[in-house]
Structures are given as structure tokens and as C-alpha cells.
Amino acid sequence: MDKPFAITLDVGSSLANHTGSWRTSRPLYVDSLPPCNNACPAGENIQGWLFHAEAGDYEAAWRVLVQDNPLPAVMGRICYHPCETSCNRGQFDSAVGINSVERFLGDEAIKQGWKFAVPDKASGKKVLIVGAGPSGLSTAYHLVRLGHQVVIFDAGPLAGGMMRFGIPKYRLPRDVLDAEIKRILDMGVMLKLNTRVDNILDTMKSGGFDAAFLAVGAHIGKRAHIPAGSAAKVLDAVGVLHSMEGEEKPMLGRRVVVYGGGNTAIDVARTAKRLGATESIIVYRRTREKMPAHDFEVEEALQEGILIKWLSTIKQVSDEGALTIEKMVLDDKGFPQPTGEFETLESDSLVLALGQDVDLSLLNGVPGLEIKDGIVQVMPNMMTGHPGIFAGGDMVPSERTVTVGVGHGKKAARNIDAWLRGGEYAAAPKHELAAYEKLNPWYYSDAPKIMRPMLEVVRRQSTFDEVQGGLDETSAQFEARRCMSCGNCFECDNCYGVCPDNAVIKLGPGKRFEFNYDYCKGCGICVSECPCGAIKMVPEDV
Amino acid sequence: MPFQPVKFYQTGTFTVGNRLLALEQRSVQANMQRTNSLNSGHRACQGCGEALGARYAIDAAMRASNKQLIAANATGCLEVFSTPYPETSWQIPWIHSLFGNTAAVATGIAAALRVKGRREVRVIAQGGDGGTTDIGFGCLSGMFERNDDVLYICYDNEAYMNTGVQRSSATPPAARTATTMPVGPEPGNVFGQGKNVAQIAMAHNIPYVATATVADLHDLEYKVNRAMGMHGARYIHIFVPCPLGWGAASNDTIRLARLARETGLFAVYEAEHGEVTSVSKIRKRVPVEDYLKLQRRFAHLFGKTPALETIARIQAMADKNIRKFGLLEQGGQ
The missing domain is CATH 1.10.1060.10 (Alpha-helical ferredoxin)
Known part of the structure; x- marks a missing residue:
């Protein structure tokens, strides 16, 4: 024993004392769904x-x-x-x-x-896509990434679908659209334009396709029965927007009336204004609050001088284009009811923007399909009632937006891929939602x-x-940088810093952190002080 | 030049680190090579503010002194939980003094180093509020008056926690402790003068005095760094919540320190040669109830009939601090 005075034990580090044994609940790093x-x-x-x-x-x-x-x-x-x-x-x-x-x-x-990167492994499977709109293009992109060969048939003269023939240039410049379509085609997607598919089963058979994805959209303008003089100029919105892409711009005149309350009605009214109409008027049967068009688009239209007649229906169109308009009131349930009050509105042309129907002729004679209200029904995996034929975009029940179409594309591609491999696609379970209450907003800068x-x-x-x-x-x-990274670690080092027990191990940039449960006492400071709610406390089995 | 917070880059300097900031703008605590001066395995309670504050301060001092540092430590929680014989959690040269003489021991170490010509080795004395504001106060005042080359750090958890939560001269009015029970016409600690050692230190005209909390790491590290860049007697008073003594949830330690600052109850500032040079402004002012309600030592204020008058007196203390130190931004709430 060669020890100093009054010392009987060797000096040791407190690391010998595993304080983790005190813990009754433990922190866990989680990735939640923002x-x-x-x-x-x-x-x-x-x-x-x-x-x-x-x-x-x-x-x-x-x-x-x-x-x-x-x-x-x-x-x-x-x-x-x-x-x-x-x-x-x-x-x-x-x-x-x-x-x-x-x-x-x-x-x-x-x-x-x-x-885009293209995988070097090919599956040997060939998929037909009908329609080069957002949904078709998205499906093509995802299928190529999964190793399949893709051919797109489109009846139109150019790819893009409603992104080109429905959305005006002032919202989506065509060079941007062309650049993004080209990048998808450059992955090796074959595109056949001006190619209408009359019978899907025949086309699949003759082309040797293993599966098909239909995304023909909804391009037929709905007609309402409005008694009109034979010389009256009544057009449909889809047709007007479509012809904007051609050589001859539509002749709408100086006073243009658009009938409808969706985004298409707004697009047509704003287009008419740009074409030189002195007055571009939207007639809609309900109120602004009830209008299906997005409010920011209504606002932009109003800024541009578009007039909107609320609570009005068109009853009749004379030869000279005079519209008979009936005033409406909303009933208790919010439905418009006629009042019997009429007025006249002069117009050079009337454009109907009352929604669109799907051209389903290519599906004639396909067994097993279910069609409801003119829309093709699909299963959760986007497959129609006929095995191997999938469908998406505006022709299936949906909100009919480009974003939904693109989403359908990814979902359909994954399911087509699984179906081609003889299996079933199972999506990974969703993480728990990162609600605002789980954040510690103190840490975010005011910006x-x-x-x-x-x-x-x-x-x-x-x-x-x-x-x-x-x-x-x-x-x-x-x-x-205003993003709060809800529910997902963004390596702010707070947990690493605020632990009174040094029980958080920093693994280095991009590698996040780990808990050292030998010493973590389970105080929960890291959970409270994590700005983005990426740590949760779970009870220990005691 | 006071600490300048970075306000953008997502969380700016509010968080310990920030991958969007330049390396030199990040805290010592964000560094994988930090000293961990007070290592794992110590016996402090869950969520101990003092253990956290001590590691924050000493790690920063270790970097500032290029790891040439000796610390003297008064008796108290910090000493007891870190060094039960024969273990130690300290990864620095560290000496335990008596309860009341830490400042004198540190003075002695500084004198010895001076005699030996070891100018590069720096000295820190540290203790809790009991060892600082009560028992060690005479030695501390002497150290200030002689302007000894020591940085004294007080970790203030507002009572004698180690011996069973007895009142100290840093215990706030109305707080329940083992010796100030919530009984009688004025339950809890009295509304006395208190003893504000940071202000007393300023009255000694020493080169540097600062206050800080464990809720604002960047500010705390800046102050330690600033103090280490000077010689002579320096004093830093760090506010460290105590879950055990305050009857607070262990995960609320930093939140409580933040609320102490945001209510105005604890003023965060720095001073040189007796004059205040900068104050940390309140970011989002909150009433004192937000702070008090989280602590069982104040639970008697929020019974069936809330002690509105007492709460108002505590609010008045916060308001006075806000006036005295100018804690609100110009045109602030």
C-alpha cells in the first residue's frame, strides 16, 4: 500500500457509476411526419x-x-x-x-x-401510357426509374395535357413546361403524338404491352341546356383554352361572359381580358364564399378588372347575344334558388365553364370496368376492374389538379411495378404526425x-x-430557412448541449445523435428543448 | 461589444449548435471535442441545472485558457455529487475547499502560480449560492477587494439543496424551503432585502461582473470567454434551476431559467469596473405567474384563494428589474 496519507482506495472516474439505472422513462429519437x-x-x-x-x-x-x-x-x-x-x-x-x-x-x-438518373437494370416489361398530361408523365417517369420500358400515346399535337391546353401561359410559361417534359422524355420514354387510342385492348395486344396506365384527362366541356338563338356565339371553356395553343386565337369579341365558378372560369375570363375584351364578366350562381375557384385566383382576376356577377344564372341567349339573367338567393342549405327577377346582359360571346367530362371511348368493350357518373372507378392500387389496366388523373375520382395527377402517377407506377412482378405494393406505415404542440417554438428566429x-x-x-x-x-x-423541420432532426445540437449528464453522443455532421443509456437519467430536458419535436419519452419496463 | 445574437438561419444562436452558422459562431457545447469537464456518472438529480451550468462554464473556460485551468470548489451540491470518494467526475485539475473559503483557496493557488511564473495557468473558484452569498461571502469580498486574479463563478439555485433545501440569502420571497414553511400570515420566505451578490461585486469596482442563465448558452459562453480574457477579480453569477428544491419537473430546468429571464425576475447583464455595459433584452415578456406556477415551492400562492397580493409583489420585483436594467427593447411590449 503505497498511498498518500488517509487514502485507502484508488482514485476512479465517476464513469464507473451507471446512472442510467435511475431511469423510469427513456428518450428516443423519432422521425415524425411533417x-x-x-x-x-x-x-x-x-x-x-x-x-x-x-x-x-x-x-x-x-x-x-x-x-x-x-x-x-x-x-x-x-x-x-x-x-x-x-x-x-x-x-x-x-x-x-x-x-x-x-x-x-x-x-x-x-x-x-x-x-434525371436512369437505372441501368431493365425489367424487360413494357408499359403503355395513354395521355401525356401530368399524371401520364409522372407515371412514365416513375416507371422508368423502376426499370420498365414506357411508351406514351397522346391524341394531341404536343405533350402536357391540361398543363398546356388548360392552364394559360401567364400562369405557366411554355418554355418551362417544355423543359420539364423534355427531361422526362430524355430518360428514354417514347412519346407518340397525334396518336389516338380507339381500343385499349387492341393497342396493348398489338404493341406487346404488359400493362397500361390510362390518363386521358377530362377534356369535354359540359354543356348546360340554355335556349340560344341560332346566331348566338356560345363556346365551351376547354375549347377556348385549347385553341389558345393553336395558330388561330379564339375570337371572343369585346364583351365576353363566362358562365361558371371554377378555376377554369377564372382562367377563361382572364384570357379574354388579355385578348382585348373591354369587359370580361363571370356569371356565377352562388357567392364568393361558395366559389370552387381558389380565392387567390379570384383575387388576381378582380385585380385585373374581371367583373363577377354573383348569385346569377343564365336562362336564355338571344341571336344578338343578349343574355337573360335570373337573380338567385341562397337557401338555408346554401343552395341557390330562383327569385323570378330577371335582367339582361349584352355579350358578344358566352363561354361555358361548367366542368368537364371524360372521353371514355377507348374503353369500349373492356370487360370488368366500373364506370360511375362518367368517371372510371379504380381500386386503392389505381387498377381498374380489368387486370393490368390502371388509370389516374382527371378520369378517376379526384380533385382534378395537376398535383393530384402527379401523385397518382407515383402511386400507379409503384403498383404497376408490383403487379408486373407478381406482387402487391405495400406502402411503408406513416409516421406519427408532427403537430405544432410537439415543437418548442422558442428556438425559431422571428422571420x-x-x-x-x-x-x-x-x-x-x-x-x-x-x-x-x-x-x-x-x-x-x-x-x-424559415422551415421548422417539424418532427425531424436538423442537427441543432440542442440535445447534445442540454443534457446535464453528457448522455447524448454526437455522431458527426449528417449522422445525428445517439443516447448513452448507461448514463441517461431520463430527466427529459432533451425532449422539452428539442425545437422540432424529434425526441419522445417512452416508459421503461420497470 | 456585448454578445450579438444571430437572428436568422432558422434557429440562429438560440440553439446549442446550428449547421448553418460558421464554426466559430457555434458554441463550445456543440463541439464534439468539448472537454466534458464534469463527466457522466455524477450523482446530481435528474435535470440538475447546476451540473449543466458547471459543464457549460468550465468547458468554455477550458477552451478560453487552452486547457490551462485549475478550479477550487466550495462544499455544496456541486462538490458532493461530483466527487464521492474515491470517484471524481471532473476532468480538470480540481480541488475541494471548505464551504466558506473557496475564494481564499483560489487566491492562494493564483499566488502560488504567480510565484512559480506560471502565468498561462488560470484559476477559477466555484460554489453554490450558499457558499457564495452566505458562508463564503467574507473571503469572496476580500478576493474582490484585493483584485486577485481569479474568476469566481456562483451557481445560484436559490437555497441549500444538498443538505435538504434550507433557505439561503439568495432564496426569493415567498418561496417554500425546509426553513421557510408556507404557514402563517406571510407563508414562505420573507420579503426582505435579499442579497444580490452580482450588484455587490459591482460595488467592489472589479474588472468584470456578469449574470447568465443555463437557458442562454451562447450568452453564457460569451461571458466566460470575456472574463477569461481579463485578469484580476471577476465574478459570474449563473442562474441554475433545481428540480428537487423548487419542486419542478426535471424536464423544465431550462424552461424555468428562460422564464426567469423573460419575466424580468432575473436580470441578465454584464458590467466592467462597476458599470453595466450590456443587458440581455427580454424577447417575449411574460407575467411572473408563468414562472411561479411550474414550481411547488410557490404552490401556496395558487391555492383555492390565490395569494394575489403576494403575486403582485413578486410581479413588482420583476417590473422593478425591468425598469432598473432597461430589459425591454425600445418600443417593446
């Missing part, structure tokens, strides 16, 4: 791609984005962004401008010429949302220039 991802009809991993955009790695951000959505520059313009509606930051100050960051990434990709620049009204009334501008890099990055 509300934006949960709300995205295209199933984008928004928090995931914002994470890279925050750090300025835009290519990495874009590559995460396009794992789900091959059309970011398109969607960054025309998506009605339910992600922003559900964004937790909306409860803190205002929602993150996800849509504008998506557009920035999409535009950056076009500018930098980023391409107001950056609004996108808007074209001045005078130019909006006379040209088809894009109305909404994009963000520059600085603003896009600022906006990305």
Missing part, C-alpha cells in the same frame, strides 16, 4: 428537400424533391400548395413559402441542366414570409407574360 409532407397530394418529402435548400445545396434539394415529383418548376407555379395551408409555421407567424422555394429549385435545375413579386396590373391586362415572379437565391434560401 404536416406539409402529410398534406402534399404528390407525396413530396418537403421537409427533406428544404433541409438541403437551407444549407444552399440546391442540387441535393432538387434531387430529393424529384424522387416524388418530376415537375418541380411546373408545380412551383401552379400547385395550390396545401402544404402551406397546413404548415406549422402558420401558427407561429406565417407559413413557409414552400411553393416559391420549389419553383426556385425547379428553375435552377433548368438553368443548370440537371438531368416574416417573403412574398413573390407580381407583374403590374396594366401588363397583366394586355399580355400573357407570367403574372407571378420567382424568388432570387437569397430570398429562396431565407424562405427555406
Whole structure:
């Protein structure tokens, strides 16, 4: 015993004392589902791609984005962004401008010429896609990534579907659309334009296709029975928007009346204004609150001088184009009821925007199909009643937006892939939702949302220039950094710092953290102080 | 130049680290190579604010001194839970003094180093509020008056926790402790003068005095770093919530420290040679109830008939701090 005075034991480290045995509940790192991802009809991993955009790695951000959505520059313009509606930051100050960051990434990709990777392994299977709209293109993209050969038939002269023939240029410039379509075709997708499919089964047989995905959209304008003089000019909205893409622009005259209350009605009225109409009037049978069109589009239309006659129905059109309009009132249930009060509205042309029907002629003679109200019914895996024929987009029950169409594409491709391999696609179980209550908002900097620049009204009334501008890099990055990364670790080091017991192990950049349960006493400070709610406490088996 | 918070980059400097900030803007605690001066296995309670505050401060001092540091430690929780014979949690040269003489022991170490010509080795003395504001106060005042080259750090958890939660001169009014029971016409600790050692330290005109909390790591590290860049007597008073003594949930430690600052009850500032040079402004002002309600030591204020008058007196203390130190932003709430 060669020890100093009064010392009888060797000195030791407190590491010998495993304080983890005190614990009655333990912290666990979790990845929860951010509300934006949960709300995205295209199933984008928004928090995931914002994470890279925050750090300025835009290519990495874009590559995460396009794992789900091959059309970011398109969607960054025309998506009605339910992600922003559900964004937790909306409860803190205002929602993150996800849509504008998506557009920035999409535009950056076009500018930098980023391409999609193509897998080198081929499955040997061949899939026919009918319709080169958002849903068809998305399916093609995802199927190619899964190793299948894809051929798209489209009846139109150009690809894009409703993105080209339904959405006006001032919302979606065609060079942007062309660039994103080309990038998909460059993956080796064969596109046959001006090729109408009359009988799907024959086409599949003669082409040697193993499966088919139908996405022909809904291009037939609905007609309402309105007694009209033989010389009256009554057009349908889909036709008007379609002809905007041709050589001859539609002749609508100086006083244009649009009948309907959806986004298509707004698009036509704004288009008419740009074509030189002095008065462009929307007639709608209910009120603004009841209008199916998105409110920001109504607002933009009003800014451009579009007039809207609420609570009005058109009863009759005379030869000279005089419209007989009946005033309506809403009943207790919110349905419009006639009042018997009439007025007359002069017009050079009347455009009906009352919804669209699906051209189902290619399905004639296909056994096993179920069609309800003119719409093809599909199973949860997007397959119709006929094995091997899948369908999506506007021709199946849906909200009929580009985003939903793109989402259908991903879902259908995964299920087609599984079906071709003789199996069934099982989606991974969804994580628990990262609700606002799980965050610690103290840690987030106060930072107001950056609004996108808007074209001045005078130019909006006379040209088809894009109305909404994009963000520059600085603003896009600022906006990305407003993301609170709900439910997913963004490596702020808080848990690593705030543990009084050094029981959090930092694994290094990009590798996150681990708990050292030998010493974690289960105090829960890391859970309370995690800004984004990525740690939860679970009881120990005691 | 006071600590300048970075307000953007997602969480700015509110969090311990931030991958979007330059490396030198991140905290010592975010660094994988931090000293962990007070290592795992110590016997502090779950959620101990003092254990956290001590590691924050000493790790920062270790970096500032290039790991040339000796610490003297008064008796108290920090000493008891970190060094039960023959174990130690300290990964630095560390000496235990008596309850009341830490400042004097540190003075002696500093003198010895000076004699030996070891100017690069720095000295810290540390203790709880009992060892600082009560028992060790005479030695501390002497150390200030002589301007000995020591940084004294007080971890203030507002009572003698180690011996069973007895009142100290840092215990706030109305708080229940083992010696100030919530009985009688004025339950809990009295509304006395208290003893504000940071203000008393300033009155000694020493080179540097600062207050900090475990809720604002970047500010705390900045102050330790600033103090270590000076010589002479320096004093840092760190507010460290105690889940056991305050009757608070162990996961609320940092939240309580944050609320103490945001109510105005604990003013965070720094001073040089007796003059305040900067104050940390309140970010989102809250009433004192938000802070008091989380602690059972104040539970008697919120019984069937809330002690509105007592709560108002505590609110008045916060309001006075806010006035005295100018804790609100210009035009703030």
C-alpha cells in the first residue's frame, strides 16, 4: 500500500457509476411526419428537400424533391400548395413559402441542366401510357426509374395535357413546361403524338404491352341546356383554352361572359381580358364564399378588372347575344334558388365553364370496368376492374389538379411495378404526425414570409407574360430557412448541449445523435428543448 | 461589444449548435471535442441545472485558457455529487475547499502560480449560492477587494439543496424551503432585502461582473470567454434551476431559467469596473405567474384563494428589474 496519507482506495472516474439505472422513462429519437409532407397530394418529402435548400445545396434539394415529383418548376407555379395551408409555421407567424422555394429549385435545375438518373437494370416489361398530361408523365417517369420500358400515346399535337391546353401561359410559361417534359422524355420514354387510342385492348395486344396506365384527362366541356338563338356565339371553356395553343386565337369579341365558378372560369375570363375584351364578366350562381375557384385566383382576376356577377344564372341567349339573367338567393342549405327577377346582359360571346367530362371511348368493350357518373372507378392500387389496366388523373375520382395527377402517377407506377412482378405494393406505415404542440417554438428566429413579386396590373391586362415572379437565391434560401423541420432532426445540437449528464453522443455532421443509456437519467430536458419535436419519452419496463 | 445574437438561419444562436452558422459562431457545447469537464456518472438529480451550468462554464473556460485551468470548489451540491470518494467526475485539475473559503483557496493557488511564473495557468473558484452569498461571502469580498486574479463563478439555485433545501440569502420571497414553511400570515420566505451578490461585486469596482442563465448558452459562453480574457477579480453569477428544491419537473430546468429571464425576475447583464455595459433584452415578456406556477415551492400562492397580493409583489420585483436594467427593447411590449 503505497498511498498518500488517509487514502485507502484508488482514485476512479465517476464513469464507473451507471446512472442510467435511475431511469423510469427513456428518450428516443423519432422521425415524425411533417404536416406539409402529410398534406402534399404528390407525396413530396418537403421537409427533406428544404433541409438541403437551407444549407444552399440546391442540387441535393432538387434531387430529393424529384424522387416524388418530376415537375418541380411546373408545380412551383401552379400547385395550390396545401402544404402551406397546413404548415406549422402558420401558427407561429406565417407559413413557409414552400411553393416559391420549389419553383426556385425547379428553375435552377433548368438553368443548370440537371438531368434525371436512369437505372441501368431493365425489367424487360413494357408499359403503355395513354395521355401525356401530368399524371401520364409522372407515371412514365416513375416507371422508368423502376426499370420498365414506357411508351406514351397522346391524341394531341404536343405533350402536357391540361398543363398546356388548360392552364394559360401567364400562369405557366411554355418554355418551362417544355423543359420539364423534355427531361422526362430524355430518360428514354417514347412519346407518340397525334396518336389516338380507339381500343385499349387492341393497342396493348398489338404493341406487346404488359400493362397500361390510362390518363386521358377530362377534356369535354359540359354543356348546360340554355335556349340560344341560332346566331348566338356560345363556346365551351376547354375549347377556348385549347385553341389558345393553336395558330388561330379564339375570337371572343369585346364583351365576353363566362358562365361558371371554377378555376377554369377564372382562367377563361382572364384570357379574354388579355385578348382585348373591354369587359370580361363571370356569371356565377352562388357567392364568393361558395366559389370552387381558389380565392387567390379570384383575387388576381378582380385585380385585373374581371367583373363577377354573383348569385346569377343564365336562362336564355338571344341571336344578338343578349343574355337573360335570373337573380338567385341562397337557401338555408346554401343552395341557390330562383327569385323570378330577371335582367339582361349584352355579350358578344358566352363561354361555358361548367366542368368537364371524360372521353371514355377507348374503353369500349373492356370487360370488368366500373364506370360511375362518367368517371372510371379504380381500386386503392389505381387498377381498374380489368387486370393490368390502371388509370389516374382527371378520369378517376379526384380533385382534378395537376398535383393530384402527379401523385397518382407515383402511386400507379409503384403498383404497376408490383403487379408486373407478381406482387402487391405495400406502402411503408406513416409516421406519427408532427403537430405544432410537439415543437418548442422558442428556438425559431422571428422571420416574416417573403412574398413573390407580381407583374403590374396594366401588363397583366394586355399580355400573357407570367403574372407571378420567382424568388432570387437569397430570398429562396431565407424562405427555406424559415422551415421548422417539424418532427425531424436538423442537427441543432440542442440535445447534445442540454443534457446535464453528457448522455447524448454526437455522431458527426449528417449522422445525428445517439443516447448513452448507461448514463441517461431520463430527466427529459432533451425532449422539452428539442425545437422540432424529434425526441419522445417512452416508459421503461420497470 | 456585448454578445450579438444571430437572428436568422432558422434557429440562429438560440440553439446549442446550428449547421448553418460558421464554426466559430457555434458554441463550445456543440463541439464534439468539448472537454466534458464534469463527466457522466455524477450523482446530481435528474435535470440538475447546476451540473449543466458547471459543464457549460468550465468547458468554455477550458477552451478560453487552452486547457490551462485549475478550479477550487466550495462544499455544496456541486462538490458532493461530483466527487464521492474515491470517484471524481471532473476532468480538470480540481480541488475541494471548505464551504466558506473557496475564494481564499483560489487566491492562494493564483499566488502560488504567480510565484512559480506560471502565468498561462488560470484559476477559477466555484460554489453554490450558499457558499457564495452566505458562508463564503467574507473571503469572496476580500478576493474582490484585493483584485486577485481569479474568476469566481456562483451557481445560484436559490437555497441549500444538498443538505435538504434550507433557505439561503439568495432564496426569493415567498418561496417554500425546509426553513421557510408556507404557514402563517406571510407563508414562505420573507420579503426582505435579499442579497444580490452580482450588484455587490459591482460595488467592489472589479474588472468584470456578469449574470447568465443555463437557458442562454451562447450568452453564457460569451461571458466566460470575456472574463477569461481579463485578469484580476471577476465574478459570474449563473442562474441554475433545481428540480428537487423548487419542486419542478426535471424536464423544465431550462424552461424555468428562460422564464426567469423573460419575466424580468432575473436580470441578465454584464458590467466592467462597476458599470453595466450590456443587458440581455427580454424577447417575449411574460407575467411572473408563468414562472411561479411550474414550481411547488410557490404552490401556496395558487391555492383555492390565490395569494394575489403576494403575486403582485413578486410581479413588482420583476417590473422593478425591468425598469432598473432597461430589459425591454425600445418600443417593446
